[in-house]
Amino acid sequence: QDRLKALGKSDLPPIRHLHVIGAGAMGGDIAxxxxxxxxxxxxxxxxxxxxxxxxxxxxxxxxxRLKLPHLIQAAMDRLIPDVAGSGVAKADLxxxxxxxxxxxxxxxxAQVEPKMKAGAILASNTSSIPLQxxxxxxxxxxxxxxxxxxNPVAQxxxxxxxxxxxxxxxxxxxxxxxxxxxxxLPLPCKSAPGFLVNRVLTPYLNEAMLMVDEGIPxxxxxxxxxxxxxxxxxxxLADMVGLDVGWAVGQELAKPGAIVPKKLKALVDGKRFGKKxxxxxxxxxxxxPVKSS
Ligand code: NAI
Numbered sequence: 001q002d003r004l005k006a007l008g009k010s011d012l013p014p015i016r017h018l019h020v021i022g023a024g025a026m027g028g029d030i031a032x033x034x035x036x037x038x039x040x041x042x043x044x045x046x047x048x049x050x051x052x053x054x055x056x057x058x059x060x061x062x063x064x065r066l067k068l069p070h071l072i073q074a075a076m077d078r079l080i081p082d083v084a085g086s087g088v089a090k091a092d093l094x095x096x097x098x099x100x101x102x103x104x105x106x107x108x109x110a111q112v113e114p115k116m117k118a119g120a121i122l123a124s125n126t127s128s129i130p131l132q133x134x135x136x137x138x139x140x141x142x143x144x145x146x147x148x149x150x151n152p153v154a155q156x157x158x159x160x161x162x163x164x165x166x167x168x169x170x171x172x173x174x175x176x177x178x179x180x181x182x183x184x185l186p187l188p189c190k191s192a193p194g195f196l197v198n199r200v201l202t203p204y205l206n207e208a209m210l211m212v213d214e215g216i217p218x219x220x221x222x223x224x225x226x227x228x229x230x231x232x233x234x235x236x237l238a239d240m241v242g243l244d245v246g247w248a249v250g251q252e253l254a255k256p257g258a259i260v261p262k263k264l265k266a267l268v269d270g271k272r273f274g275k276k277x278x279x280x281x282x283x284x285x286x287x288x289p290v291k292s293s
Contacts, residue, residue: 028054042087
């Protein structure tokens with residue numbers, strides 16, 4: 001919080017309308033957070049039933065943080081489900097948080113770009129895909145910046161503001177200003193594999209998962225990490241991030257000869273992605289890890 005205050009607010013005009021595409025773990029919570037901080041948000045996904053859980057989580061967040069019914073209602077009113085994607089044309093900023101697949105993201109960009117208003121910025125929440133792989137889907141790649149939030153959005157201050165070789169300075173500054181506008185801490189970095197945080201985090205998680213392969217129970221590893229001062233152990237964190245997402249990041253960072261944890265591969269192959277699917281390294285009940293699987 002102190003560092004955020006020291007950074008100060010920006011002189012750039014605030015983002016008034018944000019459009020988020022993908023209402024999953026990240027997109028849903030980014031939308032909820034931005035609305036909590038006063039931004040009007042349209043939230044798009046493939047079907048209304050994919051948006052509904054995000055709206056429910058947003059309501060829980062507002063109830064916890066805002067307490068007063070009229071403030072909760074105002075935040076709910078600012079968060080608008082939008083399956084048709086009509087918010088794209090009005091938004092100052094569009095954040096894409098759909099599946100971690102370059103081809104799917106490029107297809108989406110090609111549909112979205114012609115509808116964007118002049119001066120609007122397009123951001124990707126990708127955790128691992130270099131922006132250089134995405135911007136050739138755009139007629140104007142200079143509109144693209146990475147805004148990489150961390151999970152859980154409401155608790156994690158940091159947002160990596162990712163610069164592609166085509167991102168101009170004013171777009172980087174606008175990304176940083178938006179992070180500050182919603183009380184997050186911007187960390188500008190270049191679009192290199194894993195950006196900054198995942199480049200450091202992924203080898204740590206990978207080593208912990210290799211220890212599971214060696215027969216050490218997840219509980220033992222996580223307890224040791226907590227004794228060491230970590231707020232959460234690496235195996236619980238991997239489950240919480242989503243093993244499919246962790247897998248995709250790991251593939252992006254893997255060097256030839258890197259050792260892939262066997263248990264991780266078996267879980268991802270079996271669609272046991274961690275907290276979001278109710279089972280990963282742990283079985284998850286009511287949002288809490290109960291016992292290793
Ligand atoms: P998720 O699987 O929870 O949600 C993705 C959502 O996108 C789903 O609701 C899906 O229906 C929707 N979607 C897919 N294609 C779509 C399309 N064409 N149009 C509209 N909606 C579409 O995934 P999650 O975990 O939220 O990840 C989303 C992005 O955020 C990925 O790029 C991921 O790498 C990144 N990310 C994930 C983090 C995590 O901890 N899970 C952390 C930081 C970034």
